[in-house]
Amino acid sequence: MPASINHKIASKIEQLREQLRNHAWRYYVLDDPEVPDAEYDRLYRQLQQLEQAHPELLSSDSPTQRVGAQPLTTFAQIHHQQPMLSLDNVFSEDELTAFDRRAHERLHSDAPIDYAAEPKLDGLAISIRYEQGQLIYAATRGDGNTGENVTQNIRTIESVPLKLLGDDFPKVLEVRGEVFMPKAGFEKLNQQARRNGEKTFANPRNAAAGSLRQLDPRITANRPLSWYCYAVGVVEGGQLADTHSAMMQQLKQYGFPVCAEAQVVKGVAGCMAYYRQLLARREQLAYDIDGIVYKVNAISQQQLLGFVARAPRWAIAHKFPAQEEMTEILDVDFQVGRTGAITPVARLKPVFVGGVTVKNATLHNMDEIRRKDIHIGDRVIIRRAGDVIPEVVKVVISRRTDRVREVIMPTKCPVCGSVIEQLEGEAVARCTGGLFCEAQRAQAIKHYASRKAMDIDGLGNKLIEQLVAGNTIQTPADLYTLSVSRLASLDRMAEKSAQNIVNAIDNSKQPLLSRFIYAMGIREVGESTARHLAENLMSLDALMQADIETLQAIQDIGPIVAQHIVTFFQQRHNREVINKILAAGVVIQNPEKVAVDNQPLQSKTFVITGTLPSLSREQAKTLLLHAGAKVSGSVSSKTDYLLAGEKAGSKLTKASLLGVTVIDEATLKQWLAKD
Ligand code: IVH
Secondary structure: OOHHHHHHHHHHHHHHHHHHHHHHHHHHOOOOOOOOHHHHHHHHHHHHHHHHHOHHHOOOOOOOOOOOOOOOOOOOEEEOOOOOOOOOEEOOHHHHHHHHHHHHHHHOOOOOOEEEEEEEEOOEEEEEEEEOOEEEEEEEOOOOOEEEEOHHHHOOOOOOOOEOOOOOOOOEEEEEEEEEOOHHHHHHHHHHHHHOOOOOOOOHHHHHHHHHOOOOHHHHHOOOOEEEEEEEEEEEOOOOOOEHHHHHHHHHHHOOOOOOOOEEEEHHHHHHHHHHHHHHHHHHOOOOEEEEEEEEOEHHHHHHHOEEOOEEOOEEEEEOOOOEEEEEEEEEEEEEOOOOEEEEEEEEEEEEEOOEEEEEEEOOOHHHHHHHOOOEOOEEEEEOOOOOOOEEEEEOHHHOOOOOEOOOOOOEOOOOOOEEEOOOOOOOEEEOOHHHOHHHHHHHHHHHHOOOOOOOOOOOHHHHHHHHHOOOOOOHHHHHHOOHHHHHOOOOOOHHHHHHHHHHHHHOOOOEHHHHHHHOOOOOOOHHHHHHHHHHHOOHHHHHHOOHHHHHOOOOOOHHHHHHHHHHHHOHHHHHHHHHHHHOOOOOEOOHHHHHHOOOOOOOEEEEEOEOOOOOHHHHHHHHHHOOOEEEOOOOOOOOEEEEOEOOOHHHHHHHHHOOEEEOHHHHHHHHHHO
16 A cells, blocks of 8 residues: 555544544543534544554554453552552541641641542542553552552543643653442442342442452443542653642643532631532432542642651541441341332341431342341441431341341231232232231321322321221221311320311312322322323323223333223222212312413423422422423522522522522412413
8 A cells, every 4th residue: 555545544543533532531521522422433433444444553542442452360560659648537527627727737827728629439549650641551559559450441441541632741640530430320230230140239339349350351341430530649741730729620631530529618617618518419429429538729738738657638538427337137027018018127236327327227128138148137238328218238247147047028918917929020029918908008098198199288107007007097088087086086186286187188189180190109100100191191080091002102101000000990999999089079180281281381490499488399399390390409500490488598599699590489370370
């Protein structure tokens, strides 16, 4: 081939690589892709084809060359030219104040210190070395001095640049950061493992570690790993900025992903405000974090402060309350749910975790117990993240004694004594007692009265259990027969409270169709399915008469849910209960009809905050949804309106900062009435 043609191809290849690097940078680092994925894929394939036709032009920094290496037999060791440090921890504002005071003393300064505050990512530390802008190697932290060479695995992470952007980077640059697995990827990976009958990972951190320490890089390439950089190691032949925050911006320009939550704050007060707002948002983040890291922002001050042993004096980790703790399983009970599902529940030696004392943890079902090899008397790791029900993560096998006992599923319902059956292919065992079973009756009524269903104020779970146990009520329809005197005759029930409950039941008699459908507690018909049913069928009669085909034509409704709905209405008992409810004066509202023809707030996004004068937040949400609006939990630049009542707090502040229009309940009602 003539040299000039080959030269042309070489420059085409280089041009494609540059384009792909740039698109990947915009996608992973700036979070602002310029072209759709399909365009990226097209360029990628074009490059692949050219490289295949011209193997002599292949280069290891090509975006196509992330996977390619053969499996290793062992990881080689890498000595860190500059040690990888760890951080000291604080657990309270007092300890943080002491850290800040020590820093002031060493700096001989009273001026509040600027701190770069960042999430403490829960993954594993990594150091990646670049020379002349090319990725040379990547190593784990190891003992801080020597780590493992995981270069070929790190190369498979799409957001790790193989070649740096631009040309004004230091000649030698070690970038340090945290490799982690985003929560969504972790869930997917575990789901897949469960389907294949393989072992699951206990948490995203373990999954990230297990994925990075694979000898076969093709396995790592298939794991949803991500990373953020947060520091540098060796820097030679070039200068970085003189504050941590500016340095991070510089690294971003070279192509490195930096956590978007990072912020510069002033003094302990600034640190604490940052800590609180991130702790409140912990569950909403796409990745696990276990605290905040504060770093003195000025590099000159960092140098004055220096190091002690293994940790810098200019940085500190402020840990969040632990979400995992160890405790003991004292016993296992079996609970009966609304649909008869029998759920094993571990009774625990009380343990403080995720900010509360936990005494019970769900074990889901017998398959789960077998998979996790759980026995009564075992020492276990409990996890409680946010509002999620506490779970047993795993057994600490090394602490098992010979006194542990096996968990055995009862053959009879612990509440009503009916036979328990487990259908082929189902993980869940069920009590066959139906509404004969007191537990199922109580659960069905609790669900009916709950906030997102009929929203009957003051009718608590304990009271419902009491009424069911005393045989005062058996189905939701019986709620309408309750009198003040009957309620007032119960233990610890004052006349006034009894009157309030009867009023609340009365006030709930005009539910929206969607809420009523949800309230019936049909299996697998949640809030949003109920809404789709209401919008499409427009009346309870239509729903009761719908056949499987009609139902399946509706958004999100598959054959199983459709079958559950048909079966539900086939039960004479259920139809009788519904008739009694209607006879008691419940009138189903049907604004879905209006909503479909005329949605005045079509695709506007609302956030609701504070106490509204007459509507509950649930009611306001339903009104908005029926007017075609979207309702979100947090204010962002995408929010169109904030519906605010009394005692509105941080959401109102944020809305004013972002220039979001704030309206009150009266305005909303006016808008809806006008249309
Ligand atoms: S800075 C000298 N920043 O926490 C700087 N570390 O407990 C040392 N970590 O080994 C690290 N997020 O694996 C830093 N934003 C962050 C971090 C972070 C997580 C990890 C890192 C480190 C460990 C120390």
